[in-house]
Amino acid sequence: MTRILVINPNSSAVVTQGLRDALAGFQGATFDCVDITESPATIMTEEDVARAGIRVAERIMADPGADAYVIACFSDPGLDLARSLTTKPVIGIQEAGILTALARADRFGIVALGPKSVPRHMRKMRTMGVMGRLAGELDLGGVSAEDAGHSDEVFARTVEIGMRLRDMGAGALVPGCAGFAPRKRALEAALGIVVIDPVQAACAMALGAVQP
Amino acid sequence: MTRILVINPNSSAVVTQGLRDALAGFQGATFDCVDITESPATIMTEEDVARAGIRVAERIMADPGADAYVIACFSDPGLDLARSLTTKPVIGIQEAGILTALARADRFGIVALGPKSVPRHMRKMRTMGVMGRLAGELDLGGVSAEDAGHSDEVFARTVEIGMRLRDMGAGALVPGCAGFAPRKRALEAALGIVVIDPVQAACAMALGAVQP
Amino acid sequence: MTRILVINPNSSAVVTQGLRDALAGFQGATFDCVDITESPATIMTEEDVARAGIRVAERIMADPGADAYVIACFSDPGLDLARSLTTKPVIGIQEAGILTALARADRFGIVALGPKSVPRHMRKMRTMGVMGRLAGELDLGGVSAEDAGHSDEVFARTVEIGMRLRDMGAGALVPGCAGFAPRKRALEAALGIVVIDPVQAACAMALGAVQP
Amino acid sequence: MTRILVINPNSSAVVTQGLRDALAGFQGATFDCVDITESPATIMTEEDVARAGIRVAERIMADPGADAYVIACFSDPGLDLARSLTTKPVIGIQEAGILTALARADRFGIVALGPKSVPRHMRKMRTMGVMGRLAGELDLGGVSAEDAGHSDEVFARTVEIGMRLRDMGAGALVPGCAGFAPRKRALEAALGIVVIDPVQAACAMALGAVQP
Amino acid sequence: MTRILVINPNSSAVVTQGLRDALAGFQGATFDCVDITESPATIMTEEDVARAGIRVAERIMADPGADAYVIACFSDPGLDLARSLTTKPVIGIQEAGILTALARADRFGIVALGPKSVPRHMRKMRTMGVMGRLAGELDLGGVSAEDAGHSDEVFARTVEIGMRLRDMGAGALVPGCAGFAPRKRALEAALGIVVIDPVQAACAMALGAVQP
Amino acid sequence: MTRILVINPNSSAVVTQGLRDALAGFQGATFDCVDITESPATIMTEEDVARAGIRVAERIMADPGADAYVIACFSDPGLDLARSLTTKPVIGIQEAGILTALARADRFGIVALGPKSVPRHMRKMRTMGVMGRLAGELDLGGVSAEDAGHSDEVFARTVEIGMRLRDMGAGALVPGCAGFAPRKRALEAALGIVVIDPVQAACAMALGAVQP
Structure with missing residues (x-):
């Protein structure tokens, strides 16, 4: 098995x-x-x-x-x-989430838990060689992995940031934490673009x- | 279902x-x-x-x-x-095969059926924005999709080309046709690097x- | 002849x-x-x-x-x-228009007829390998090829978008449709930058x- | 006039x-x-x-x-x-020759008069942002602008270098000096790929x- | 000696x-x-x-x-x-200042004396191959090399522009003129990011x- | 002090x-x-x-x-x-060595101690965004940091590899280990190009x- x-x-x-x-x-x-x-x-x-x-x-x-x-x-x-x-x-999951987004849409966006993660993701995306297809990355100001999937207030902010990324050209959204998993379909419904669960x-x- | x-x-x-x-x-x-x-x-x-x-x-x-x-x-x-x-x-399958290779190894190589396909693949890889991770693409000189998976002579040549791509730095090989499917594990055994079945x-x- | x-x-x-x-x-x-x-x-x-x-x-x-x-x-x-x-x-004409713009100014901008064309142009420009010199692409919201060259209202909006692209660093403007041909010199006069007729x-x- | x-x-x-x-x-x-x-x-x-x-x-x-x-x-x-x-x-003519080559073939090659010109051309091509489409640049070891167009021995070497560039993937050749002008059609006939006269x-x- | x-x-x-x-x-x-x-x-x-x-x-x-x-x-x-x-x-000093910034922070920003310098710096940074790490370049509207280091009004504007570049992601600031030398530490204190004196x-x- | x-x-x-x-x-x-x-x-x-x-x-x-x-x-x-x-x-020292090489020559080469280091350096150079200026990286097959600076046999192989990198276009050589320090000037004399001691x-x- x-x-x-x-x-x-x-x-x-x-x-x-x-x-x-x-x-x-x-x-x-x-x-x-x-x-x-x-x-x-x-x-x-x-x-x-x-x-x-x-x-x-x-x-x-x-x-x-x-x-x-x-x-x-x-x-x-x-x-x-x-x-x-x-x-x-x-x-x-960062690699898989981003690479899968590239198979679904021309450009992708990332929502990060907080500002400390953003430069680390940027370095990783340069290492991956995929910056040419990044529409943008924005962060939630510092929230926990648990709240990413369970706090309604965090969900509302995630939708707001997802809309900004969509307006910046993102055809697929990659939430930047495994904790967002319970929100995939709700985010997709709210944004009207593909949401990739990186897990x-x-x-x-x-x-x-x-x-x- | x-x-x-x-x-x-x-x-x-x-x-x-x-x-x-x-x-x-x-x-x-x-x-x-x-x-x-x-x-x-x-x-x-x-x-x-x-x-x-x-x-x-x-x-x-x-x-x-x-x-x-x-x-x-x-x-x-x-x-x-x-x-x-x-x-x-x-x-x-080209997008999925290449993107999956990027999740398995640092650089990838492609075996194409024939020389006419190579410039088309190059254009596509530039469009995808992944050229920075291509170790190389070589072709079999013009074989059919069926022979890619069923001719022993084509298999031998595929191994030879796979070895050259491995020496050029490819840590994963992406066969450039769905027809190679029956050969995945045999290629992997012969080359000692990951072979991605794009299908x-x-x-x-x-x-x-x-x-x- | x-x-x-x-x-x-x-x-x-x-x-x-x-x-x-x-x-x-x-x-x-x-x-x-x-x-x-x-x-x-x-x-x-x-x-x-x-x-x-x-x-x-x-x-x-x-x-x-x-x-x-x-x-x-x-x-x-x-x-x-x-x-x-x-x-x-x-x-x-897309290739020729953009490549000619690269021989006239450091960065170029594109005016597209509508939003559906933009991702297609982006893909093409990545294929061409010229994204490093794109100042930006903006669209007119969906107008016809004929109106691009003949509607005064469309012309006014084209000027407005051209000004935004100029402010984004475009030293040459490439109208994204053959239909803009009758407007080349008027656009150039209004914007003060080079306008390339792609035809x-x-x-x-x-x-x-x-x-x- | x-x-x-x-x-x-x-x-x-x-x-x-x-x-x-x-x-x-x-x-x-x-x-x-x-x-x-x-x-x-x-x-x-x-x-x-x-x-x-x-x-x-x-x-x-x-x-x-x-x-x-x-x-x-x-x-x-x-x-x-x-x-x-x-x-x-x-x-x-360097910009125009290269940009025109990009409108004729996927990748291009350059023949330079001598080795001193090569790094300068490389810098210029990086400045132009077109390195992603360069198949290669090779040089003639140091010949004059006049000999580029008039010496039979230089022509023979130019053909030889053009063949190597073609084998490296060049679909168009850009001779790296105005002096090659008299040889355009003869080079094209010898190589079987497009030759761009940059002038x-x-x-x-x-x-x-x-x-x- | x-x-x-x-x-x-x-x-x-x-x-x-x-x-x-x-x-x-x-x-x-x-x-x-x-x-x-x-x-x-x-x-x-x-x-x-x-x-x-x-x-x-x-x-x-x-x-x-x-x-x-x-x-x-x-x-x-x-x-x-x-x-x-x-x-x-x-x-x-442009090369050294920018390359040193790359050893101190992930992305860098540039303050230029005036708008005429910006496209020249852009060309140079493309030639250097470092555009992937540029957060942005903004200019002071046209000031002299002397005023860059000695005018209080220019210093105040430099701080303002440095803050905008920091918000655009610059972790290090490179003043775009040798004349800024007397202001290095004051800029660093005002901005909270590394300031590189290019000299x-x-x-x-x-x-x-x-x-x- | x-x-x-x-x-x-x-x-x-x-x-x-x-x-x-x-x-x-x-x-x-x-x-x-x-x-x-x-x-x-x-x-x-x-x-x-x-x-x-x-x-x-x-x-x-x-x-x-x-x-x-x-x-x-x-x-x-x-x-x-x-x-x-x-x-x-x-x-x-990797960042500093490479960035300093970029201030001395158009393209650089790297000599690595062994093959296991090469893909790691490649990832780092992609992260740094400097791959466009890499002439090549070759390795010594697996030698110790001490031998890099003290074994005559390793020195001879380093010279040989340095010559190949020079022929690949490297105008500056960056030895890929602090241990090479005692060999800087001898390498420079043997190769005729700049050697950067990364320390x-x-x-x-x-x-x-x-x-x-």
């Missing part, structure tokens, strides 16, 4: 449960969703990312029997490190990668 | 059957694989692409009940046209796109 | 006559201006472009005696297709191409 | 006569071809370019009655300077620019 | 004295600061730059005993020319270049 | 002593060179880089009195992390950054 290990690099069980819910519709593999209890509840600072990266890689090495791995934090902590340690597929995007790629 | 229409824009039933085989492992949706009988057996020239594009779009409009559409020819004929006609997901990549993206 | 076939891919005889007027000052070749009666009066949608592309290519193949061909619609319908069918020069630009390139 | 001043920034009367011959087929304007007697016979070093630039600008300011100006040296000496001094069209390309653009 | 020739390409002794003050803290080399009396007090136009470039190169050739050369004008006049004439290090940046690079 | 902390992220005291020697000629600051005893003798794998990054940041936070920090490993471990923790200048380059930038 195919098993895909989905690692939430933060310690929020609410976010991890949101991952399980977002993946409930996939068939053909078990999606084993785990969090990392030593991490903070939201990965926000550079230090959070650096320390989470090492923990994620250790978690992957501790479970060599999985068929593929998904790193379910939008900063893709430990992605390059993990790829250097295993030949099995390792998918990061679903990453797990779909993982499913594709394990096909014979 | 979720249904995804997978359109082989050429008329080769052998290639269409190869698509069905490549998709046999996916669950959670019916993949309805059809070919276009008015098309030639291999889409090779600019004229093939232009005429196939209109036929693909007509085929999509004739089946409005599908949940998503995959255009299973590496020239992505009719992709922009189809997207302008329906709001449902329409995925092209599996596109159908995985389509599966992700139809999740609630 | 040198003869250059100038194809207006839409069916507007008013636009075709505008082409003739714009080309009246050129000497050394006959510019044979024709329209395509099966096309709509304005090429606006992706479907218009795809269908016009095949008609343009058929029209070119039906007149093999011309010395060069100009496709006088800003979406360059059928350009790559036609180039694959003849070795004679085939010039598209004149393409026909000048065609004249250059047929020199011994 | 329209008059276009074509300035050969070097002092070679043979090269200037080659310009006249290359332009003999154009009608509708007088092309006034002049050289600059204080310059060396070939513009080769950075110092040649810097000093020629000031002389070219002074020559343009000394002839304010011309309708347009063409700077017929592939280093485009004085182009930005001249544009800052007159609002009339000033066209450089004809620039003068065609100038003709387009002076249309009403 | 190591000696670095710092050439102020304009004729303002006030600006030259500002260079000396900015360099007072460096040890390990003599920084010989000179101006060019034939130049205007501010290098503003294309003609100023072209003529200053030749004078700068002549000044460098007249002092072959220096260990390195710094061209202390933000248009880097004569930089490529000087490099072609000597194998000793020649550093331009200090260039002289630091020159110091590095002459190390054994 | 100005003090700059130069951190060798590996544990090789020989490499650290090489840093001290390379910096002996700088004046105006104390360069405090330390290594990290918990690290391996050469930073080679992704895991080495990730773990070294956290140690480097901890070392920086443990010495808040320094005026600036230099991370003397070509993978720039911990650079973004350290910058998020202190407002003082933190300079990485000297970074320390020069640090000196510039601490000027008043």
Whole structure:
């Protein structure tokens, strides 16, 4: 039986449960969703990312029997490190979310939890070589991964920012945190453009990668 | 029940059957694989692409009940046209194959059926904005979509070209035709790098796109 | 005697006559201006472009005696297709207009007829590899090719948009439709920057191409 | 009567006569071809370019009655300077040659007179923003502007280099000196790809620019 | 004893004295600061730059005993020319200032003296290949090199423009003239982001270049 | 007294002593060179880089009195992390070495210790946005940081690779490890192009950054 290990690099069980819910519709593999209890509840600072990266890689090495791995934090902590340690597929949700957006629309926009994440995402997108298709990235001023999916006030602000990104040319919106998962369809309805759940995007790629 | 229409824009039933085989492992949706009988057996020239594009779009409009559409020819004929006609997901295998390769390795290589396809792929990759991550594209000198998956001599040449692309820095290989589907795992074993089946990549993206 | 076939891919005889007027000052070749009666009066949608592309290519193949061909619609319908069918020069007015602007000013701006054209132009400009010199593209909200050259109200809006593009850094303006031809000098006077008539630009390139 | 001043920034009367011959087929304007007697016979070093630039600008300011100006040296000496001094069209043959090549083929190649010119051309092409479409640039090891058009031995080497550039993907060749003008059609016949005479390309653009 | 020739390409002794003050803290080399009396007090136009470039190169050739050369004008006049004439290090302050900003922050902004300089800087930054990290460039409307460092009214406007660039994403500010030298620390305090003195940046690079 | 902390992220005291020697000629600051005893003798794998990054940041936070920090490993471990923790200048030698090369020559080349480092450097250079000026990167097949500066056999291979990079267009060579420091001038003599010591380059930038 195919098993895909989905690692939430933060310690929020609410976010991890949101991952399980977002993946409930996939068939053909078990999606084993785990969090990392030593991490903070939201990965926000550079230090959070650096320390989470090492923990994620250790978690992957501790479970060599999985068929593929998904790193379910939008900063893709430990992605390059993990790829250097295993030949099995390792998918990061920032990469998968953005690349999937590129298969759905000409230009994409990103909503970030807070301003500290934006330059990190910019660096990553330059590394990915996809800046030519970024319509823009805007942030919510600093909210938690949990509130991204559960606070009505945060949802209202996300819609507002999504509208601005749409007006800047975004044909697809990529929410910049796994925590937004419960809001995908509501955002799509409010904005009238495609919303990519980066966790679903990453797990779909993982499913594709394990096909014979 | 979720249904995804997978359109082989050429008329080769052998290639269409190869698509069905490549998709046999996916669950959670019916993949309805059809070919276009008015098309030639291999889409090779600019004229093939232009005429196939209109036929693909007509085929999509004739089946409005599908949940998503995959255009299973590496020239992505009719992709922009189809997207302008329906709001449902329409995925092209060139885009999906390349974007998925970007989630698996730093640089990618492409094997094309023949030299006529190369400049068309180059234009498309510039349009996609991903040239910064192309290790190289080489071609097989002009072979059919069927032979790509069934001729041993073509397979041997594909391995040879894959090795050259690997030496040029490709960490993932994207075969430039749906017809290569039966060779994915054999190529991967011979080359020691990731081989992306662009049809599996596109159908995985389509599966992700139809999740609630 | 040198003869250059100038194809207006839409069916507007008013636009075709505008082409003739714009080309009246050129000497050394006959510019044979024709329209395509099966096309709509304005090429606006992706479907218009795809269908016009095949008609343009058929029209070119039906007149093999011309010395060069100009496709006088800003979406360059059928350009790559036609180039694959003849070795004679085939010039598209979007390409020629933008490339000529690059020889006149550091950055350029585009005025499009309507919002549907903008993403198509963006894709084309990425394909051309010239996005680094685009100051911006703005649209008139949806006007016809005929009104672009003949409506005073449309002219006033074109001036307004041209001023915004100039303020965004455009040193040359490229009107995004052959229909703007009658307005070149008036726009130039109103804006104080170079205005490129893309039809004149393409026909000048065609004249250059047929020199011994 | 329209008059276009074509300035050969070097002092070679043979090269200037080659310009006249290359332009003999154009009608509708007088092309006034002049050289600059204080310059060396070939513009080769950075110092040649810097000093020629000031002389070219002074020559343009000394002839304010011309309708347009063409700077017929592939280093485009004085182009930005001249544009800052007159609002009339000033066209450089490097820019015009390359931009015209982009309207004829997907990728282009350049043959330079000698190795000292190559880094200067590279800088210019980065400035122009067209490096994404350069197939390659190779040089003849150091030959004069006159020999480029008149020496049989240089012609043979030019063919050889053109073949290498064609194999590197060039669909159009741009000879990197006005002196190659007498060889355009012979090169085209030998190589089987489009050869752009940059002087004809620039003068065609100038003709387009002076249309009403 | 190591000696670095710092050439102020304009004729303002006030600006030259500002260079000396900015360099007072460096040890390990003599920084010989000179101006060019034939130049205007501010290098503003294309003609100023072209003529200053030749004078700068002549000044460098007249002092072959220096260990390195710094061209202390933000248009880097004569930089490529000087490099072609000597194998000793020649550093331009625009290049050094921008490259040093790239080592301090993700994106940078530029304050220019006036609007005429902006397109010239844009061309240079495209030539340098660093546009992907430019947050923006804004200008002061036309002020002199002296006022950049000595007028309180100009300082207030510089702060205002620096704030706008910071809001556009600049993590480092590069003042676009050697004349701003006396304001570095005051600007840094007012803006809260790194301010690069391009003259200090260039002289630091020159110091590095002459190390054994 | 100005003090700059130069951190060798590996544990090789020989490499650290090489840093001290390379910096002996700088004046105006104390360069405090330390290594990290918990690290391996050469930073080679992704895991080495990730773990070294956290140690480097901890070392920086443990010495808040320094005026600036230099991370003397070509993978720039911990650079973004350290910058998020202190407002003082933190300079990485990969960034500084490459950026300084851009101020000395049009295109640059890199010699890496081994093949595992190359894709990491490529990612970093894409992040930096400088790929347009890379002539090429070649590796020595896997040598230690110490041997880079002390083995004659490694030196001979470095010269050979440097010659290939020079032939690929590199006008400046950046050795991809702090350990090459003792070889700078010998490499420069053997190759005839500029060789940048990335540690000297970074320390020069640090000196510039601490000027008043």
